[in-house]
Amino acid sequence: MADAYVAIEGDRVIEARARAPGTARGELVFTTAYTGYEESLTDPSYEEQVLTFSYPLIGNYGVREERFESDRVHPRAAVAREMTDDVAEWLESEGIPAVDHLDTRDIVTEIRDEGAMKCGIAAGADVTEQDALDELHGCKHMSDHTDIGAQVSVDEVEVHNEGGDGATVALVDCGAKGSITESLVERDAEVHVFPYDASEDDVAAVDPDLLFISNGPGDPENFEQAGELVETYVGDVPLAGICLGQQVVANALGGETEKMEFGHRGVNQPVRDLRSNQVVMTTQNHGYTVADPGDKLDVTQVNVNDDTPEGLENDDLNIITRQYHPEANPGPHDSLGFFDDVLGMAGE
Numbered sequence: 029m030a031d032a033y034v035a036i037e038g039d040r041v042i043e044a045r046a047r048a049p050g051t052a053r054g055e056l057v058f059t060t061a062y063t064g065y066e067e068s069l070t071d072p073s074y075e076e077q078v079l080t081f082s083y084p085l086i087g088n089y090g091v092r093e094e095r096f097e098s099d100r101v102h103p104r105a106a107v108a109r110e111m112t113d114d115v116a117e118w119l120e121s122e123g124i125p126a127v128d129h130l131d132t133r134d135i136v137t138e139i140r141d142e143g144a145m146k147c148g149i150a151a152g153a154d155v156t157e158q159d160a161l162d163e164l165h166g167c168k169h170m171s172d173h174t175d176i177g178a179q180v181s182v183d184e185v186e187v188h189n190e191g192g193d194g195a196t197v198a199l200v201d202c203g204a205k206g207s208i209t210e211s212l213v214e215r216d217a218e219v220h221v222f223p224y225d226a227s228e229d230d231v232a233a234v235d236p237d238l239l240f241i242s243n244g245p246g247d248p249e250n251f252e253q254a255g256e257l258v259e260t261y262v263g264d265v266p267l268a269g270i271c272l273g274q275q276v277v278a279n280a281l282g283g284e285t286e287k288m289e290f291g292h293r294g295v296n297q298p299v300r301d302l303r304s305n306q307v308v309m310t311t312q313n314h315g316y317t318v319a320d321p322g323d324k325l326d327v328t329q330v331n332v333n334d335d336t337p338e339g340l341e342n343d344d345l346n347i348i349t350r351q352y353h354p355e356a357n358p359g360p361h362d363s364l365g366f367f368d369d370v371l372g373m374a375g376e
């Protein structure tokens with residue numbers, strides 16, 4: 029008998045097996061990644077989402093903290109065809125409901141047909157279908173999480189590699205993956221991690237060589253202050269952005285973003301560089317995209333599958349942004365050169 033339920037839009041309820049108990053709600057999305065479940069589950073970009081793994085077995089190489097991208101699990105719940113005890117126990121210890129033994133192909137097909145949708149989850153011995161439906165009915169649209177930055181950002185400035193020989197980077201933490209800081213520190217940068225709502229004066233105090241807007245959850249339009257920093261510094265300081273960072277930069281410089289039908293999440297998204305004509309395989313996790321880059325930014329890279337902008341640049345203003353995750357955890361590592369390029373703009 030089922031001891032877990034997933035309720036999706038249209039009030040359809042799917043039966044499952046509870047792997048970690050509890051109730052939760054969030055935007056139902058899927059990733060096609062076959063490795064990197066620890067990285068995905070600790071990626072702050074998944075805040076307020078319920079993550080379905082389309083790969084049928086999740087957890088076959090254990091759970092190791094060194095692969096975490098932040099200090100907690102961010103999706104509100106996890107859904108898999110089969111989840112190992114390691115992962116289930118980890119999620120239970122984090123208080124995150126998890127379910128398996130359901131047809132994840134069915135869920136993926138539903139999302140592909142109908143788009144990313146709200147869902148409710150109830151798992152554990154005492155739950156009912158109605159508990160999952162109640163969660164579904166209480167679920168908000170992603171864009172309505174207007175202060176989502178506060179849920180994922182540092183509260184105070186953190187400095188990494190103080191006194192480092194390289195560039196001074198102001199990284200605006202909109203929900204940054206830890207490996208972005210690591211990639212910069214590995215290249216000798218002194219990284220000042222700022223709260224998502226840092227002011228112009230906060231940033232000016234460190235006299236940065238590079239302003240870097242991180243990845244993060246939800247709608248980029250809800251990160252107004254980061255956009256204001258971009259408007260303030262454009263032309264004076266080189267600018268870089270990853271994922272939500274690309275979207276924030278585009279919005280701030282006269283472009284526009286929009287919600288995609290179900291987004292890109294996985295580790296084998298092909299991206300073509302329009303200048304070199306080279307294709308790289310990339311890690312991705314986004315549900316919004318740049319619909320119009322505005323007149324200050326050129327689209328320099330596109331997704332091979334659907335032509336959406338994957339890279340925006342302005343050589344005169346020293347701006348490079350990427351929609352995918354060049355820090356590449358869990359990989360593939362094709363695009364790590366991005367960090368050399370952005371630090372190159374900063375004079376390194």
Ligand SMILES: NC(=O)CC[C@H](N)C(=O)O
Nearest residue numbers: 243244246271272315316
């Ligand atoms: N990984 C990210 O930064 C995601 C960006 C944004 N929240 C989106 O879904 O498009």
